Amino acid sequence: xxxxxxxxxxxxxxxxxxxxxxxxxxxxxxxxxxxxxxxxxxxxxxxxxxxxxxxxxxxxxxxxxxxxxxxxxxxxxxxxxxxxxxxxxxxxxxxxxxxxxxxxxxxxxxxxxxxxxxxxxxxxxxxxxxxxxxxxxxxxxxxxxxxxxxxxxxxxxxxxxxxxxxxxxxxxxxxxxxxxxxxxxxxxxxxxxxxxxxxxxxxxxxxxxxxxxxxxxxxxxxxxxxxxxxxxxxxxxxxxxxxxxxxxxxxxxxxxxxxxxxxxxxxxxxxxxxxxxxxxxxxxxxxxxxxxxxxxxxxxxxxxxxxxxxxxxxxxxxxxxxxxxxxxxxxxxxxxxxxxxxxxxxxxxxxxxxxxxxxxxxxxxxxxxxxxxxxxxxxxxxxxxxxxxxxxxxxxxxxxxxxxxxxxxxx
Numbered sequence: 179x180x181x182x183x184x185x186x187x188x189x190x191x192x193x194x195x196x197x198x199x200x201x202x203x204x205x206x207x208x209x210x211x212x213x214x215x216x217x218x219x220x221x222x223x224x225x226x227x228x229x230x231x232x233x234x235x236x237x238x239x240x241x242x243x244x245x246x247x248x249x250x251x252x253x254x255x256x257x258x259x260x261x262x263x264x265x266x267x268x269x270x271x272x273x274x275x276x277x278x279x280x281x282x283x284x285x286x287x288x289x290x291x292x293x294x295x296x297x298x299x300x301x302x303x304x305x306x307x308x309x310x311x312x313x314x315x316x317x318x319x320x321x322x323x324x325x326x327x328x329x330x331x332x333x334x335x336x337x338x339x340x341x342x343x344x345x346x347x348x349x350x351x352x353x354x355x356x357x358x359x360x361x362x363x364x365x366x367x368x369x370x371x372x373x374x375x376x377x378x379x380x381x382x383x384x385x386x387x388x389x390x391x392x393x394x395x396x397x398x399x400x401x402x403x404x405x406x407x408x409x410x411x412x413x414x415x416x417x418x419x420x421x422x423x424x425x426x427x428x429x430x431x432x433x434x435x436x437x438x439x440x441x442x443x444x445x446x447x448x449x450x451x452x453x454x455x456x457x458x459x460x461x462x463x464x465x466x467x468x469x470x471x472x473x474x475x476x477x478x479x480x481x482x483x484x485x486x487x488x489x490x491x492x493x494x495x496x497x498x499x500x501x502x503x504x505x506x507x508x509x510x511x512x513x514x515x516x517x518x519x520x521x522x523x524x525x526x527x528x529x530x531x532x533x534x535x536x537x538x539x540x541x542x543x544x545x546x547x548x549x550x551x552x553x554x555x556x557x558x559x560x561x562x563x564x565x566x567x568x569x570x571x572x573x574x575x576x577x578x579x580x581x582x583x584x585x586x587x588x589x
Contacts, residue, residue: 218323220330225297232294233579235285236262237461240580246494247526250453251404255487255528257541257582260309263379264543265495266291267311267333268503268521271325271513276502283500292332302574306385306439310357311335314350314376316342325513335377342369350376354542358382361529361540374519375547383572383581385434386536391416396534401481401589404452411589412482414534421474421560424467426450426458428562430476431468433575434536441537442468442571442580443480445564464571468578475558483589484531491524491543510547522548528582537572539582 226232240258248254262284269280269288277288284291303309313329315321317339329335340346351364357380365378391414399413420431422444429444444467446455492504502508508520525544531537572581 218326218330220334221327223296223331224293225295225300226290226293228294228297228301228577228579232286233465233577234461236579237465238285239283239461241459241461241464242498243491243494245456245459246497247489247491253485253487254489255485255530255582256489256526257381257528257539257543259581260379260381260541260543261491261524261526263295263309263311263333264377264524264545266295267313267329267335267377267379268510268545268547270328271322271510272503273512274502274509275507276509279500279502283495283498292328296332302438304438306434306436307381307383308357308359309379309381310353311380312353312378313337314342314346314378315339316374319374319514320516321514322512342373350378354378354380358529358540358542359384359538361531361538362527362542365525365527365542365544370522370546370548372548373522373546374517374549375513377545377547378542380542381540383439383537383539385436385439387534388433388435388437389416391534399481403589409589412533413479414482415477415479417558418476418478419473420471421476421562422467422471423560424463424470426455427467428560429467430478430562431471431573431575432478432480434572437575439581440573440575441480441532442573443478443562443564445562464580465578468571468573468580474560476560476562477558479561479563480532481564481589482533484529486527486529488525488527491526492521495524513547517549519547519549522546530582539572541582 236258239262243258243261244254244256247256265280266284266288269277270292272280281287286294311329311333313335315337321337326337329337338349340349347366347369350366354365355363359382361382395415396412397415398410400408401411402408416432418430418432422429422431427444427446427450429442432441434440446452496504503521505520508518510519513519523546525546526541528539528541530539573579574581
């Protein structure tokens, strides 16, 4: 097989699913912090059916955030779903222009978003996809019961009052490790002394391929990175039945066991500059590519790889219009009236592993709120061989909703 040039994968992996009811989400773990949710009884809420409007808004958010977060020519991997989950929980305490800007970024009003995400949970949760949410408060911060109630109703989030000391740091990192199936060992190395609250979403995806690979389908081939360097890696060959062809790219969908989720790959055509292709990609064009899949046999050649990524998303979110939440104008009075809170940082970490057995992926997003003000900063029928930069995703098979978003420029 030819030298395989993977250049940049765009991983659209919006993990839509389960909000764990467990207080810790960690079997065998004893969290030292006091659970503020112990007196909160989640009310039964009705979700909103996932429609074209939500899919479009979610895909727009995904692609825009990905473009802002990645560095040109570098590996990148985000979970837009994890980010939106953490931000949506935070937004339930926002008001005024702060909330307006967040809703504009989400593409819908907060009340609808809560219900959409609840439907996503009910639809996609299961053995292959797990998501947990937790809210950690400094124990001197009085928190409004209404804020806890809405996040219990729609996200089943645990909420802990804690001293924000080394015990809290250990609790948070252990919670993250357990709820990402060990793929992400920790969120933090140390706690910010000014932090008052951390809202965390964690997810874990683990699915086998629908059709197993035989040993003779695996071979060593050269992967050529975006910079031209070649590395010999394992490639796996299979015949798939959903072929994608757009004006600028070709690709395929490959189902996981149960067909609830699929792996998506989009390979820019010869002569199409990869960075220009990414620049032209939109939420609409991504969904359109998925929906255009044709029932044609396609030989798919996929490299095996593992990647990890971490990013601080404050600047990307500000660039997308969510300005007030990070500065002196922030309004999170729906969380607490004790002092004026603002978002100090949004930490995001991901991990991804693909081989002949299937795919494992994980993500964690932490939204940190402080009190001290910081200054605002702005032969088959077709053959698709992924031997140069291409776009890939894990998507909800029925709706086409993407689940993670990233680029890979080297293995």
